[in-house]
Amino acid sequence: MKRVIVVASGKGGVGKTTITANLGVALSTFGEETLVLDADVAMANLELILGMEGKSITLHDVLSGDASIEDAIYEGPGGLKVVPAGISLEGLRKIKLDRLEEALETILQDTDILLIDAPAGLEKDALASIAAAQEMILVTTPEVPSISDALKTKIIANKLGVDIIGVVINRELHDKTFLTIEEIETILEVPVLAVIPDDPEVSRASAFGEPIIVKNPKSPTSNAIMQLGADLIGEKYQPIEPDKKGVISKLVEGLLGRR
Amino acid sequence: MGSPKNDSASNDAETKVQSEPIDRSKLMEKYGIKEMNEDDVDELIDSYSGGSLNEDDVEKIELTLMNKIKKSIFGIPKIKGTEVMVFLDSASEISGDINIIIEYERKGLLSRLMGESKDIDNLRRQVINIVQIEIKKSFRKFPEIVDKFNINVEIN
Incomplete structure (x- = not known):
């Protein structure tokens, strides 16, 4: 069954795009034909995270009739396909809605899962992205403003008939000043799908233009996202254990030429 | 999950x-x-x-727009009478047809010989401008909607 899943957050800066990009790669790794559509125009950094910036043909060109959708699909890490949006979906909706629907239909012909990276907030672009999807994954940090905005997003999505799969809690810090998983689940009234720890490796990977699950597949973040991907498609995932050797033993091994 | x-x-x-x-x-x-x-x-x-519209809403908008246009047209000198018909289509986006029939007070023979057709063209342009202003005023948040209307003016 073809699935169109929007990844939305409400509040900006919670790591939604990072989750979308890595989840896309994870699903692709599991053998699903996955395509990520970047609808976050204001903060269009999906391509940066995937190391695919500066693509000339975008969804905008397709909907303007200047290019075919096939020309706007780019191959990303792990076989993931990416379509950069290039322009506000709302702007397109007004003028070229038929073509947008056609483009999505064409995309879905060769795609198992279409992930839409929705813009933050509840402006028209965000609503257009939400309305285009059948299912939604909410992303939030365990902080009050982020959860408050996620709740608004959830309410709007419900009203638009979008099925909320659950919430991903990003940048979990085990800090008592933040809301607990149980509290977040109670407030949002949706299941928690994954808890991603606060991990400086994520920023480092982004700086290299590489998704963390490619750059550091043993990290807790990578394992959590892979598990999320596996759960979404009903697959089993065996987490990759991190290397438990200490720095000194690694150094010694290095010096002795054993590595 | x-x-x-x-x-x-x-x-x-x-x-x-x-x-x-x-x-x-x-x-x-x-x-x-x-x-x-x-x-x-x-x-x-x-x-x-852009708001969902049911048939009642459409009828109300048509009536309101019709009255506004009519009132504005009567502000033009030498208009004896006018009939305005507004037909909205809200299937996907709002668009529509506006048909206007105007009864114009004819000038004397000399003026007619001097170029009444020019006056009629000017009047038609004036009416179209008025209609466009009324559409923009009625849909203040979406002024670009004016391009979605066909405005036909018949002058008698």
Whole structure:
């Protein structure tokens, strides 16, 4: 069954795009034909995270009739396909809605899962992205403003008939000043799908233009996202254990030429 | 699906078993989180969709627009009478046809010989301008909607 899943957050800066990009790669790794559509125009950094910036043909060109959708699909890490949006979906909706629907239909012909990276907030672009999807994954940090905005997003999505799969809690810090998983689940009234720890490796990977699950597949973040991907498609995932050797033993091994 | 996948998650799951169920409204109050009320939700969704229109809404808009246009046209000198018909199509986006018939007070023979057709062209242009202004005023938030209307003016 073809699935169109929007990844939305409400509040900006919670790591939604990072989750979308890595989840896309994870699903692709599991053998699903996955395509990520970047609808976050204001903060269009999906391509940066995937190391695919500066693509000339975008969804905008397709909907303007200047290019075919096939020309706007780019191959990303792990076989993931990416379509950069290039322009506000709302702007397109007004003028070229038929073509947008056609483009999505064409995309879905060769795609198992279409992930839409929705813009933050509840402006028209965000609503257009939400309305285009059948299912939604909410992303939030365990902080009050982020959860408050996620709740608004959830309410709007419900009203638009979008099925909320659950919430991903990003940048979990085990800090008592933040809301607990149980509290977040109670407030949002949706299941928690994954808890991603606060991990400086994520920023480092982004700086290299590489998704963390490619750059550091043993990290807790990578394992959590892979598990999320596996759960979404009903697959089993065996987490990759991190290397438990200490720095000194690694150094010694290095010096002795054993590595 | 539906359960946290790392250690912190399983710790919390254990806590969940031991602790009392949390009252959602008390929790929301504690953190100052508010639900969105129905009106706000509808307003937001309308702002995205441009508002959903039923047949009654369409008829009301047609009538209002018709009266506004009629009133404005009567502000033009030498208009003896006018009939305005507004037909809206709201299937996907609002568009429409506006047909206007104007009864114009004819000038004397000499003036007619001097170039009445020019006056009629000017009048037609003036009427179209007035109609476009009324459309823009009526759909203030979406002035570009004016391009979606066909305006036909017949002058007798």
